[in-house]
Amino acid sequence: LEQLKYNKQNGRIATWISENESENGPLPENVTEANNTIEKFIVDSNPDALKKTKNNIEKFDQMEAAVVLSDGTIVDGNRRFTALRLLSKEGKGQKFNYIKAVVLPNQTYSPKEIKALELNLQHAKEERVDYNPIDRLVDIYRDLLSESSAFTPEEYATEVDMPIKDVKKEMELAQLLVDYLEFIHQPHKYYIARQQNLNGPLREIQRILKSKKIEEDDAQDAKELLFSTITTVTGDATRKIRSMANVITNRELLHNTLDELDETLNDLDESFESEFVKDNAKERHTIEVPVEISGKINNVVEKKIETTRLAGAQKAPLEALGKANNFMGNVDVRALKLLADGSAEDNEEIKILISAIKSKLNEIEETI
Template sequence: MKNLNQIKDSDPRIIKTENNRKLYIDGQNRNFPVYSIPLNYLFYNDKNARIATFINKYKNENQLDDLDMSDVEAYNNIIENFIVDSNPEAIKKTKININENTQQIPGIILADGRIIDGNRRFTCLRQLERENPGKVYRFETVILDDGYENFGKQIKLLELQIQLGAEERIDYSPIDKLVDIYSSIVVDKLLTIEEYAHTTNIKLSKAKELLMEAQYLVDFLKFINRPEDYYYALVNKLDGPLADIVKILKKEKDEDRREQSKLVLFNNMLLRPDGDITRYIRFVGSILNNKKEGDAFLEEQLELVCKTYEKLNPENENPVVDKESSFINVSSDEELKKSARLSKEKFENRINLADKRQEPIDLIIKAKNTIEAIDASVIQQLGADEKDKLKVAVKDILEGVKPILEALDV
């Protein structure tokens, strides 16, 4: 890789413009000059949080630990597809804007050419150059100081500040945000939760909720034998049910019961027994948290968890093939889906019936309290018409009480 800082003054293809871009780096604001650079000097940032799920999918499908960068053009072609797939409509709009008005916002790159900010703009310029043979397109960008490529924490902080902490935040998918916070804090250990919250301009409590949600995402993917398959979570829009799972489990103080409830919620999220899975998980959580019926429901649902686990983990000779096929079999198993749905409906009906039984008692007690609150001395001060109206109302009450007394054999 070229060091652009070392060659920018001697290479005529790297042109210093009259523009600057202000960046907040290392605790201070700095003005960086903007350079116009040939596209073939640059390459995508494979750590870009917006495309984390797509890269993860590509690595899993091709059994790779990292992307091959020996051929930068081939590498860029692969990443470009991910950038486009992450938001085709945004690419279309940005491309039209650049074609009509040129690039308006400078990017940010490392000295080796890695793009930290501006992957979408770079993509549009690459496409325009291919579509217009003979016409040369260039990327306008800031070049960070030498050495930043070796400081993962500083680069991550800068990326978060630009892409998540700005007033107009870039459109990361909710799952990509979860992958990013988990990778930054738990896997790569680049940041603390406090640093992440501060840099992205969110409350610490919200950052902790996101991290918890991310941890449950990781746990769920392990539960279904698809570890780190974040693309599955993206396609199936698991961010909604995961957010509800965080709220449900936060109410559970007993650690063992919380873990058991988590497995029940995961099982229902996998089976997707009925309709909107976010709404369904919410109902399952409300039953688990019910004081009278929660334990019985948990016990019945754990039996289904065991059945799912056995089907997800068959004892056969080819575990890789069997796990994939067993996942497909379980996720489409109509009997398991039906059992989960009927269990949920049964306990919902029990709770509703109990509420209906309690309802007349609550209403009678409320009526009694209302009558006791009446000041008899105020009645004596009422006019004749008002007293007549009150007499009618009292007689109606007495008539209304009769069928209740008869039902009670009183």
């Protein structure tokens, strides 16, 4: 174990690496110190999964080989490596002082080939996909969208055994994540997105922004209004964003909301540079804007959401009438006549239903 080292580019701990770099600078050059730091990331990122792996290895030994480079870098098996390190420290026995692994000569493979192998091993098997969703998006951004990206979408889709359309959808989501962090003036501080649990809200934003009801000229404003809401909402952010769909896709209502919040959104942007917000981002890894700003945004947004709900309720009778008409169109008259001719009981039930429908139509017509 002492001859091995964690892969600093491992996608499972992308947000933890960014957090450490933001607070403490780059990881130590000393392998032992770097390993100790990354071990903590692995433990904290998914303690339940690590405990399960550790217990399994202690009980059944190492059932699956890791993959390492000849310089000691772990390509696949970081969790197993961590579990063995912990068991070794606990003095559980000599067999936990080493890892069973396939060893590859690192001089033979390019960085891209090594990353492709990692993707294949860690993503292609369905049961192995247990990344934190935000770490997964960071990995996709690095591999496909950043300046140093090495893969085309087609290559990436092949390595992770994923439809190309799904890869492109995840790329859009990864870009949305980066856009959000830039919006709050915390570029590439991915750990904030992890702390805010943004996977759900971002997916809702992605779905809303794909609506054909949104004019191209309004797309950026719509996105920033949704981002603003994320920073101010308390409770279930995913549900709140979902409830904004009818506000964002109604151009008049969207513009009214933006006009009403014009000065407040400017104040929000300025607050992102304030010491209050910066200190919270650094200490608590989240964004907490001044109460007067968040209160104003929440009140206006909730008022607009309620407007769409009332409009929906007012249109409900018309929608019900439309559905009734559609259902009537589905009635096969010839089949109904066969039922009426073939059974006196069916004939009587048909007459009762026709009478009820006529009565309701008369009531509607007379009222209107």
